[in-house]
Amino acid sequence: MSNTLLHAEYPVEAEDYTCAGEASADIKRKLKQLGVSANVLRRVAVASYEVELNLVIHSDGGVLSLEVTPDRVRLISKDRGPGIPDLDLAMREGWSTASETARSLGFGAGMGLPNMKRNADEFDIKSKVGEGTTIQMGFLLT
Amino acid sequence: MTIKELIPLIEAKELTKEADLNKEVLCGYTCDLLSWVMGHGQEGMAWVTVQTHMNVIAVALLSDMACVIMPEGIEMEKESLDKADAEGMCVLQSPLSSYEICGRMHEKGVPAE
Numbered sequence: 001m002s003n004t005l006l007h008a009e010y011p012v013e014a015e016d017y018t019c020a021g022e023a024s025a026d027i028k029r030k031l032k033q034l035g036v037s038a039n040v041l042r043r044v045a046v047a048s049y050e051v052e053l054n055l056v057i058h059s060d061g062g063v064l065s066l067e068v069t070p071d072r073v074r075l076i077s078k079d080r081g082p083g084i085p086d087l088d089l090a091m092r093e094g095w096s097t098a099s100e101t102a103r104s105l106g107f108g109a110g111m112g113l114p115n116m117k118r119n120a121d122e123f124d125i126k127s128k129v130g131e132g133t134t135i136q137m138g139f140l141l142t
Numbered sequence: 143m144t145i146k147e148l149i150p151l152i153e154a155k156e157l158t159k160e161a162d163l164n165k166e167v168l169c170g171y172t173c174d175l176l177s178w179v180m181g182h183g184q185e186g187m188a189w190v191t192v193q194t195h196m197n198v199i200a201v202a203l204l205s206d207m208a209c210v211i212m213p214e215g216i217e218m219e220k221e222s223l224d225k226a227d228a229e230g231m232c233v234l235q236s237p238l239s240s241y242e243i244c245g246r247m248h249e250k251g252v253p254a255e
Contacts, residue, residue: 017195017196017197018196018221020196020197020200021196021197021200021201021204022200024200024204025200025203025204025229028204038185042185042205042206045204045205046180046181046183046204046205049180049200049201049204050177050180053177053197105176105193105195105197106174106175106176106177106179106191106193106197106198107175107176107177107197108175108177109175109176109177109178110177111175111177111178111180111181112177114181115177115180115181118181
């Protein structure tokens, strides 16, 4: 089962707007070095930035993981809470529960989750209030 | 149009020092909602925004944009400019409004996308 070409984990802290985007920049850099095509690279970059920002804006902190196998790039975001009460509503474009701080920085357009789903080839979100949210995205390389 | 040609068109000055001004500007955009821009950002884009914080540079870099333009003489924070310089992203400052900047770019053939 060891066909993993690359694995990296990035802890992301809640409300750390200064470092926001650093994990995504590193992911993009690593994938570029691996020779991933420009199209996949761009889609992964958008999705990883959105999921990283979601961890900063909405979660109590979590970890963003990158895994690359010969056939796909996988991004997994796992947070420590608080969980999403209504996933259908959260997936709706324009719906956002972002804080005033987040909005003043230009976030909270309610585009995060829809942007992720649009850019990934595979998208799965599971959430439990009081426990946390896990988002898995796959980007096909073949 | 290159960034070098864009500068006089919008009466801009360059706030960064390390960017390649021969980079081609392929399209133009203006918006201040960062997650909206993430959904629409494209390679070679000249993006006009009044936002000045570090995440602007992150978004521009992730979308492989050509440059970020501050309208109406808005100053960008030093931390953001340092990050832009470290990563080779160009930041311009223009005395014109976002509307005027986009109008001039469009008139000279820079498309919306």
